[in-house]
Amino acid sequence: xxxxxxxxxxxxxxxxxxxxxxxxxxxxxxxxxxxxxxxxxxxxxxxxxxxxxxxxxxxxxxxxxxxxxxxxxxxxxxxxxxxxxxxxxxxxxxxxxxxxxxxxxxxxxxxxxxxxxxxxxxxxxxxxxxxxxxxxxxxxxxxxxxxxxxxxxxxxxxxxxxxxxxxxxxxxxxxxxxxxxxxxxxxxxxxxxxxxxxxxxxxxxxxxxxxxxxxxxxxxxxxxxxxxxxxxxxxxxxxxxxxxxxxxxxxxxxxxxxxxxxxxxxxxxxxxxxxxxxxxxxxxxxxxxxxxxxxx
Numbered sequence: 543x544x545x546x547x548x549x550x551x552x553x554x555x556x557x558x559x560x561x562x563x564x565x566x567x568x569x570x571x572x573x574x575x576x577x578x579x580x581x582x583x584x585x586x587x588x589x590x591x592x593x594x595x596x597x598x599x600x601x602x603x604x605x606x607x608x609x610x611x612x613x614x615x616x617x618x619x620x621x622x623x624x625x626x627x628x629x630x631x632x633x634x635x636x637x638x639x640x641x642x643x644x645x646x647x648x649x650x651x652x653x654x655x656x657x658x659x660x661x662x663x664x665x666x667x668x669x670x671x672x673x674x675x676x677x678x679x680x681x682x683x684x685x686x687x688x689x690x691x692x693x694x695x696x697x698x699x700x701x702x703x704x705x706x707x708x709x710x711x712x713x714x715x716x717x718x719x720x721x722x723x724x725x726x727x728x729x730x731x732x733x734x735x736x737x738x739x740x741x742x743x744x745x746x747x748x749x750x751x752x753x754x755x756x757x758x759x760x761x762x763x764x765x766x767x768x769x770x771x772x773x774x775x776x777x778x779x780x781x782x783x784x785x786x787x788x789x790x791x792x793x794x795x796x797x798x799x800x801x802x803x804x805x806x807x808x809x810x811x812x813x814x815x816x817x818x819x820x821x822x823x824x825x826x827x828x829x830x831x832x833x834x835x836x837x838x
Contacts, residue, residue: 564590567590571589577621580627583616584640608620616632620689644675645678657671673705675706683705683706686704723787727799773802777804787837
């Protein structure tokens with residue numbers, strides 16, 4: 543006879559017992575998380591045998607108000623004192639679960655800075671926000687939502703929604719990282735990928751936007767929109783520590799940009815020669831910390 547699935551029946555109790563055992567390690571893992579920790583479905587998958595068991599548990603926990611679903615596959619424990627989180631962090635958590643790196647853009651950094659100030663002061667926040675990011679994997683787009691609680695300057699609860707779009711970028715561009723010098727080099731690289739028209743007689747002539755170089759017989763050709771002057775202008779904005787990191791990043795740069803950069807400092811070259819020895823001695827991380835970063 544087939545076991546009944548009604549509450550209170552013997553078959554229902556057996557099914558609930560099996561699910562409780564299957565989720566024992568999931569519950570143990572969640573109990574060790576600090577407050578306001580964000581977790582994903584993918585990091586819980588190794589703790590269960592069947593995906594359906596985990597999905598059902600998370601769905602029930604969201605419906606009963608125990609968990610808050612920030613976006614598909616990303617959760618946190620619902621508490622009254624939960625603080626708002628930036629969408630950049632949320633995107634980083636989700637993409638990291640799929641082993642995909644995420645990098646910010648100029649627009650997202652400016653928006654995030656303004657939003658972070660609003661978060662800390664308790665000012666009014668946008669009810670909807672669109673975020674454009676860069677990822678090393680395939681293009682992705684997903685919606686998010688979070689509950690904003692009342693603060694000193696904001697009363698009542700609100701639901702904040704938005705959409706995060708990530709466009710793919712090449713692996714070497716992604717490896718330049720989120721440091722100031724990495725962003726500067728990436729900007730020069732992307733600028734150099736654009737082309738402009740110049741007169742064949744003078745590569746530094748004005749762009750041919752309707753006006754030619756006087757001699758109509760001279761044909762045009764396309765050159766990179768990144769000149770040595772552009773490189774030096776960016777180089778002057780970097781401080782000493784940032785300049786010491788440039789030689790370590792040259793392995794990821796295209797040759798045309800690498801040759802435009804000023805000569806590397808002997809201090810950086812000596813350190814690069816010692817990378818293998820530093821790794822064997824366990825001292826490599828000393829030169830990779832923010833503030834003293836000289837290796838990638």
